[in-house]
Amino acid sequence: MQHPEKIVIADAHCDTILEINKGRKLGLRLDTGHLDIPRMHEGGINIQFFAVFVEEQFKPHSVLERTLHLMDDFFKEVEENREKIELIFSYPDINRILKGNKIAALLCVEGGEAIQEDLALLRILYHLGVRCLTLTWNHRNAIGDGINEKPIGGLSNFGIKVVKEMNRLGMLIDVSHLNQGGFWDVVKYTEYPVIASHSNVYELCNHPRNLNQRQIKALAEIGGVICVTFVPYFLTHNSDTAELDDVIAHIKYIKKLVGVDYIGIGSDFDGTETLPKGLEHAGKIPSLIDALWKDGFKDSEIEKIMGGNIIRLLKNVLKG
């Protein structure tokens, strides 16, 4: 098979920034947690999305302040490891960073609470380097409703303005955590493809965090990407015994439904307590590639799933 080092691997979601806030050093290989630079090297990860996730105790009044502090923690870590990792601001950055043998990091904010009800704050976050916004977490905010709210509301008028402003700025819209009504409004109003950065298939595991057939088809129709996540609860009802094959099952289902051009990987490393057997940390990514290969996926298909589709998406969305 193709050696993992030869394909570009992208992971569309991790919550490692919160760990950095608690003292994780990205440059050190740890035996705890899921992701650091040495383990990204072992796993062959070239492009990593890093989400800023604000904990409940800071909501709603201190979300922006906490977001900025977490970003500062992350920027310090990137600066300290500048020989090995660099932030993506525009599409051409990706090639340049990868050519320099560094990891390309995309900064995301998970939950639109950070911008309150103010497009100026969205623009400021963009200017600070944020290139992806998960519109909601599980609850309601000024943009729309998360999956834990009653599934009636779509996007608010402000939420529709956010979609349009993100389109204009060249920011990636993330629909993971968003409820059904919000999802369909995003599909209706966005002019650019969107991402579900860490969601699986509802028909295989009926958790509200997963997307159903109709949603996956709609996402594919606008050129978006659904990034299969390793969170055991979103893979199978027997979450205690989740394994690599469950991840493969979700990938195969999406492939059968819409083809391989709309599938990505969104691990949720450091955002979940447990991980499937065989995918315990970022260094284990080659096992996933092996499993896809053994299952009969072609090299060209593996290349798309493991990173090619996310690169296409970033090319279509990011400016420059």
Ligand SMILES: [Zn+2]
């Ligand atoms: Zn999440």
